[in-house]
Amino acid sequence: MKRLALTLVLVLGFASLAFAGWDKCQGCHNGKTAGDKAKILEKIKTADEFVKAAQASKSPMMKSAQGDEANLKAAAADLGLK
């Protein structure tokens, strides 16, 4: 049983680590709730602009994303922005 619990902790730990950058945003940014990758890349061209646009959004749904600037930068990199 101990081994099973340990495995679970490790797997969940890795899963939450893997869930970073743009992965954290896709739940909403899927083209339905909010603009998807293609839509965002249509108007945003640099990582700087991307972080600013995310922080300037008035949507209450963006609140938690706005506080995590490191992850906004990671998401920008995931989208291929520099």
Ligand code: HEC
């Ligand atoms: C809980 C839902 C939700 C999550 C999670 C979320 N967003 Fe958003 N986001 C929105 C909504 C709603 C808007 C406003 C509608 C729109 O612009 O499509 C928005 C707007 C934005 C905008 C501005 C788009 C524009 O056209 O100006 C950016 C950039 C953005 N989000 C980036 C992110 C990033 C990066 C993450 C992950 C770190 C993220 N969002 C996570 C819902 C979410």
